[in-house]
Amino acid sequence: MASGRALCIGVEAESDALTFAEIARQKGFDSPLLLLGENATRAAVRGRIDELAAVSAPGDIALITFSGHGGRIRLRDRAVSREPVGLWQLYDGSLNDEQLKSDLGRFRAGVRVLVVSDNCSGGIPSLQATQLSESLSASVLVITSCRNEQYADGAGLPGHFAAVLERTWSGGAFAGAYSQFHAALCGAMPDYQKPDYYRVGPPNDAFETQRPFTI
């Protein structure tokens, strides 16, 4: 029987992380692990992802959510002419697209990984094709609160993603697959902030056609 494990990260957006953790709890994920504020350091986040990867067996699902600042950064080992990559701003520094892809690379084939990236400037892991994304064994579905170069609204504003996602999911009553969930999210979000949805890593049709957050 498949197991579901969740890691919900929040830096200066802790209430949104709690919203995602509550969704995970309602869906039967094992005690969602919260990393909030000063506990959401780079080492802690990468360590917990590593642990998730180690205990997840083929057929299991791992949910990773991030709520907080987002941005883009040029990497040290890349030519300046290359495009910057996305990042999550953790408590003590940033976790960039390539570092997250490297961490996700530890999940075994057959594991389903769902990442909800609730931050400005698009999500990570990105669709950007790199050696790291091609070496992923697990199928990773990514839902973002906005696209690259867009801002993500804060609480109380029309594009407040966590609130829209919670309403759309409707306590588990949403009956469609991930692509339909994405379409519904887009319909509920303002024109200036549209969520994105894509897959990184190998395809897993069964995963993509499941209802969101299914274990």
Add this chain to the structure above:
Amino acid sequence: MDLTHWLHTPHVEIDFRENYGTKLLVGPPGGKPRFKLEPKYLCNPHGEDQVVQFRLKYPGGCMLHNWSELLLTPLGTQPVPPLPNKLPPWGPDKEPEYAAGLDSLIAALYRNDTPLERLEAYLPLFIDHSPESRRQPTVDRVRMVYLKNAVAAPNPNLVLIVFSYYSGYQIRQNGAGSGPPGDG
């Protein structure tokens, strides 16, 4: 807080910009953004003039209009920690080194409750985000710190500017820039 370095080298020229910094720290065509910090004095109860804030001044076009007369207040109780390693002299090809070298300090300055000694101000702006945001001003929190001996260059000092965009009651976007201070 010791303000003497801001007083002795009040001119700042921005080299490195990232994220929101590429939109907010804008200079004249072909030129770098630059400004000067002018002290504002208040007479203390001992009858002495004391620096309490700094006004941001710049020649026309060297910064966006909304930076004009920005009033920066010294805040914080903990000295800014030195960088673990000195940064190389600035060059466009050194952008990744600057981003990586300043990463932890930028993260510390994003935090609402940072105790680091800094100059802080609130920058009004209109953002091209929604019909409402084009009419209703938002604010960015601007924080500026002075890093002594941070660069392996003849002028080893560096000013780091970090700002965050407020949306609702959360901070949702990051930006930063840095450049050398000078006596002008």
